[in-house]
Amino acid sequence: MNREATLVKSRHLLGLKGMGKEEIVSILNRAGYWELVPDKLSDRLKGKFVANMFFENSTRTRFSFEVAEKRLGAEVLNFAAAVSSVQKGESIYDTVRTLESMGIDGGVIRLKPIGMLPEIAARVNVPLINAGDGNNEHPTQALLDLYTMRKHFGEIKGLTVSIIGDVKHSRVARSNLWGLTAMGAKVVFCAPEEMRAPELADFAPYVDMEEAIRADVVMMLRVQLERHDRGLLQSAEAYRAAYGLTVEREAKMADHAIIMHPAPVNRGVEIDDELVEHPRSKIFAQMRHGVPIRMAVLERAFG
Amino acid sequence: MNREATLVKSRHLLGLKGMGKEEIVSILNRAGYWELVPDKLSDRLKGKFVANMFFENSTRTRFSFEVAEKRLGAEVLNFAAAVSSVQKGESIYDTVRTLESMGIDGGVIRLKPIGMLPEIAARVNVPLINAGDGNNEHPTQALLDLYTMRKHFGEIKGLTVSIIGDVKHSRVARSNLWGLTAMGAKVVFCAPEEMRAPELADFAPYVDMEEAIRADVVMMLRVQLERHDRGLLQSAEAYRAAYGLTVEREAKMADHAIIMHPAPVNRGVEIDDELVEHPRSKIFAQMRHGVPIRMAVLERAFG
Amino acid sequence: MNREATLVKSRHLLGLKGMGKEEIVSILNRAGYWELVPDKLSDRLKGKFVANMFFENSTRTRFSFEVAEKRLGAEVLNFAAAVSSVQKGESIYDTVRTLESMGIDGGVIRLKPIGMLPEIAARVNVPLINAGDGNNEHPTQALLDLYTMRKHFGEIKGLTVSIIGDVKHSRVARSNLWGLTAMGAKVVFCAPEEMRAPELADFAPYVDMEEAIRADVVMMLRVQLERHDRGLLQSAEAYRAAYGLTVEREAKMADHAIIMHPAPVNRGVEIDDELVEHPRSKIFAQMRHGVPIRMAVLERAFG
Numbered sequence: 011m012n013r014e015a016t017l018v019k020s021r022h023l024l025g026l027k028g029m030g031k032e033e034i035v036s037i038l039n040r041a042g043y044w045e046l047v048p049d050k051l052s053d054r055l056k057g058k059f060v061a062n063m064f065f066e067n068s069t070r071t072r073f074s075f076e077v078a079e080k081r082l083g084a085e086v087l088n089f090a091a092a093v094s095s096v097q098k099g100e101s102i103y104d105t106v107r108t109l110e111s112m113g114i115d116g117g118v119i120r121l122k123p124i125g126m127l128p129e130i131a132a133r134v135n136v137p138l139i140n141a142g143d144g145n146n147e148h149p150t151q152a153l154l155d156l157y158t159m160r161k162h163f164g165e166i167k168g169l170t171v172s173i174i175g176d177v178k179h180s181r182v183a184r185s186n187l188w189g190l191t192a193m194g195a196k197v198v199f200c201a202p203e204e205m206r207a208p209e210l211a212d213f214a215p216y217v218d219m220e221e222a223i224r225a226d227v228v229m230m231l232r233v234q235l236e237r238h239d240r241g242l243l244q245s246a247e248a249y250r251a252a253y254g255l256t257v258e259r260e261a262k263m264a265d266h267a268i269i270m271h272p273a274p275v276n277r278g279v280e281i282d283d284e285l286v287e288h289p290r291s292k293i294f295a296q297m298r299h300g301v302p303i304r305m306a307v308l309e310r311a312f313g
Numbered sequence: 314m315n316r317e318a319t320l321v322k323s324r325h326l327l328g329l330k331g332m333g334k335e336e337i338v339s340i341l342n343r344a345g346y347w348e349l350v351p352d353k354l355s356d357r358l359k360g361k362f363v364a365n366m367f368f369e370n371s372t373r374t375r376f377s378f379e380v381a382e383k384r385l386g387a388e389v390l391n392f393a394a395a396v397s398s399v400q401k402g403e404s405i406y407d408t409v410r411t412l413e414s415m416g417i418d419g420g421v422i423r424l425k426p427i428g429m430l431p432e433i434a435a436r437v438n439v440p441l442i443n444a445g446d447g448n449n450e451h452p453t454q455a456l457l458d459l460y461t462m463r464k465h466f467g468e469i470k471g472l473t474v475s476i477i478g479d480v481k482h483s484r485v486a487r488s489n490l491w492g493l494t495a496m497g498a499k500v501v502f503c504a505p506e507e508m509r510a511p512e513l514a515d516f517a518p519y520v521d522m523e524e525a526i527r528a529d530v531v532m533m534l535r536v537q538l539e540r541h542d543r544g545l546l547q548s549a550e551a552y553r554a555a556y557g558l559t560v561e562r563e564a565k566m567a568d569h570a571i572i573m574h575p576a577p578v579n580r581g582v583e584i585d586d587e588l589v590e591h592p593r594s595k596i597f598a599q600m601r602h603g604v605p606i607r608m609a610v611l612e613r614a615f616g
Numbered sequence: 617m618n619r620e621a622t623l624v625k626s627r628h629l630l631g632l633k634g635m636g637k638e639e640i641v642s643i644l645n646r647a648g649y650w651e652l653v654p655d656k657l658s659d660r661l662k663g664k665f666v667a668n669m670f671f672e673n674s675t676r677t678r679f680s681f682e683v684a685e686k687r688l689g690a691e692v693l694n695f696a697a698a699v700s701s702v703q704k705g706e707s708i709y710d711t712v713r714t715l716e717s718m719g720i721d722g723g724v725i726r727l728k729p730i731g732m733l734p735e736i737a738a739r740v741n742v743p744l745i746n747a748g749d750g751n752n753e754h755p756t757q758a759l760l761d762l763y764t765m766r767k768h769f770g771e772i773k774g775l776t777v778s779i780i781g782d783v784k785h786s787r788v789a790r791s792n793l794w795g796l797t798a799m800g801a802k803v804v805f806c807a808p809e810e811m812r813a814p815e816l817a818d819f820a821p822y823v824d825m826e827e828a829i830r831a832d833v834v835m836m837l838r839v840q841l842e843r844h845d846r847g848l849l850q851s852a853e854a855y856r857a858a859y860g861l862t863v864e865r866e867a868k869m870a871d872h873a874i875i876m877h878p879a880p881v882n883r884g885v886e887i888d889d890e891l892v893e894h895p896r897s898k899i900f901a902q903m904r905h906g907v908p909i910r911m912a913v914l915e916r917a918f919g
Contacts (some may be wrong), residue, residue, distance in 0.1 A: 026790045050358070050360045050416070051359075051360050051388075052363070057655070057656045057657050059656070059683060059686070061679075067891070069408060069411070070411050070415075071393060071416060072409075073390060073392065073412060074366075074388055074415050077362060077390065077415050077416055077417070080362070080388045080390075081416075084656075087679060087682055087683065087686075089675060089679065101883070104879070104880055104881065104883075104892075105675060105880075107900060108675070108676050108879065108880070108900075108903050109655075109679060110681075111900045111901075111903035111904045112676075112679060112680050112683050112903055112906065112907055113683055113904070113907055114683070177542050224679075261909065273411065274405070274407060274408075274411075275402070275407065277407075286407075294410060294411075294414045294415075297414035297415055298414045298415065298416070300415065301415055301416055343621075352663070353663045353665070353719070354662075354663050372695060372711060372714070373714050376667075376693060376695065376718055377717060377718050379693055380665060380693065380718050380719055380720070383665070383691045383693075386720075438668075468809075526648065574712065575708055576710070577711075577714075578710065580707070580710075589710075597713060597714075597717045598717075600714050600717035600718055601719070603718065604718055604719055616686045
């Protein structure tokens with residue numbers, strides 16, 4: 011691998027694990043610039059062709075990236091696996107290489123198989139941005155979460171953040187764990203036995219709901235109903251009673267504390283309907299911050 | 314709700330019910346401008362982000378809006394429910410709010426549930442344009458129909474318009490009823506018993522086919538085969554014999570009368586194959602007029 | 617049909633059958649210009665609206681056309697049958713006419729039914745480019761194959777090209793047969809009995825694998841598993857043993873010979889994994905050449 015290739019590859023964004031505080035801060039700062047810039051359109055990525063390659067469906071994430079790409083003046087091409095030749099057996103790698111051959115300057119990629127993304131990234135010559143790979147990482151989601159916390163509290167260092175729900179299957183939990191730890195926050199998990207991730211036990215303790223809801227940030231995870239065996243999953247009502255952020259539990263939160271959720275929410279399951287647009291809730295602010303964060307990440311990859 | 318929000322919301326286009334003649338005429342006039350403008354591209358909506366949110370599939374309507382949006386210089390983002398997290402239970406409202414949070418300046422929306430659109434429109438701060446909501450309204454379709462009639466006859470006032478077919482399930486019938494009535498035309502319906510809409514009986518009489526085909530405008534509705542119980546629906550052949558616009562019936566139409574259909578047509582069911590591109594038929598003209606009408610409506614919403 | 621319409625229709629690209637050497641060369645030459653042009657974006661088709669109408673799914677071909685269209689500055693609208701009203705029974709012809717009515721300046725079309733495309737093309741007034749129609753033709757694929765061969769060998773005349781695999785169901789085989797023959801190359805086929813096309817027997821002989829792999833160009837076809845009856849199709853292993861390009865067979869190829877494949881590949885079925893990115897393989901070069909070829913074809917259609 012020659013030096014140029016190494017440089018190009020350093021512009022991938024595959025995850026937050028191992029990323030230092032300084033680099034995270036530089037992304038957050040640049041997002042701050044994009045959040046406040048008065049003109050919606052820039053020509054920062056004019057003439058760049060960006061492919062949104064979604065081998066797993068997504069509304070919000072693809073849309074958020076597409077808005078960011080278009081605000082930067084890039085040419086955007088969308089690909090969704092459900093209407094692709096992946097159905098005909100083409101491997102994900104071959105698809106990415108194909109799009110690279112056609113002249114894309116980089117890609118945003120979401121895929122199910124865990125561990126495949128670094129392999130692909132090592133074999134292509136354009137930057138790739140991880141938009142979610144299995145339960146491994148979802149770095150732009152965690153970055154927008156960090157941005158939201160920093161904007162609200164002024165500083166992330168010293169905060170306690172509870173991540174509540176299906177930690178085992180959550181890429182959001184993992185990316186937040188790595189990012190928050192790098193920034194000096196304390197992470198605690200709260201989850202039923204079958205939704206815990208044993209390999210993360212060294213990095214964050216599990217606490218009960220009583221303690222979890224006393225954190226500075228109460229981050230609820232979406233119950234991924236589609237990812238559980240029927241037998242294991244408790245009913246929605248039982249889940250809400252045991253691990254949902256109910257109106258009763260919200261009343262016990264600290265005055266200064268905030269509610270976060272990566273969305274889409276299951277109203278009435280992991281979070282009560284009344285709390286989604288509650289004054290404490292940052293859920294729609296998180297979505298709003300996704301665009302400037304992704305602009306900063308795209309700029310970093312292509313700049 | 315503050316004054317600014319009220320102003321913004323007044324730029325929604327949810328339906329033609331209650332819209333006055335003056336406003337309809339202003340839209341038709343503006344469409345007349347866009348139909349004749351020599352340059353295909355303008356920068357009227359430059360820097361505006363428009364989301365086409367289709368929670369129900371559509372080829373023609375989405376395409377027509379997309380052409381209109383691009384001719385106005387807007388940035389276009391497409392969303393189709395079949396590839397969205399609506400599958401994962403996200404509510405339509407949450408999706409619209411999500412896209413709003415991401416910075417769209419407005420949306421074109423098609424959805425199945427009836428009565429939901431005004432609720433959503435009241436809770437968001439960007440203009441929404443109804444591209445069809447259940448069997449309730451399809452205002453841009455009716456506006457392009459009005460445009461087509463005015464262009465052909467010079468004036469809509471005084472025309473008799475027969476709307477023939479599945480009135481009960483037709484948003485096109487309803488929007489045309491409200492728009493035509495506001496413009497001073499007389500509407501009559503013709504439909505088998507099970508396809509009648511009792512709640513519209515006060516606004517337009519039901520007539521038999523013999524009378525219906527003697528109107529100035531014979532507007533055939535698409536038989537929505539997928540919306541009927543098998544038991545109720547007559548066979549395609551029986552439907553054609555009783556309520557189809559056959560070559561024999563066309564021969565009895567007045568010399569000056571025209572044929573309309575919102576498309577897509579079921580050739581050989583509600584209309585004979587030979588009539589689709591017949592000199593009397595305005596079917597492809599209707600589609601052509603859809604683009605300038607939607608340009609006028611988008612400009613009204615975002616201007 | 618008036619003279620203007622005739623001129624417009626001459627700009628369709630429906631197939632290579634009957635196209636002369638001079639016209640093919642002019643397309644290849646123009647692609648050579650687009651391959652080397654330094655600026656990624658031009659305004660050659662600025663203000664033109666191009667519809668990619670895919671009535672059959674495709675990743676690579678649609679993407680390649682979309683990159684080409686955007687590099688030429690066109691406005692691009694995508695249509696995929698899976699999310700269209702074709703599901704509701706609208707005919708392909710009506711859809712194309714509908715999009716034409718909405719003001720598209722031309723279309724790229726892929727469809728399954730064989731023989732329908734010339735009928736449609738004769739009835740519309742905008743140029744259509746065939747992106748694959750059943751097993752009939754896929755002219756831009758063959759043009760990019762010709763471009764790849766000419767670039768490698770300097771001249772196509774005098775080359776022997778083996779086309780190996782499911783000739784019967786392959787539009788790539790047919791378009792290459794017509795294009796290569798016009799350019800003065802010799803084509804031979806190699807296929808199991810049930811994958812032969814009797815109607816092509818007069819144009820190219822069938823040879824065995826031993827002979828096929830001694831050609832200047834060894835072009836492997838994708839096994840279209842989805843197009844065969846289960847009973848007829850040999851197992852993937854048996855197919856590879858009898859008709860696959862294995863590492864062992866590659867060793868017997870002439871030193872100067874190249875490997876081609878229209879992709880997506882079935883690694884380990886018609887071609888061994890190790891050969892896909894082998895120095896002899898032009899597979900990703902073919903994909904790369906698809907963009908300038910399609911730019912030349914689009915320019916020819918709309919210029």
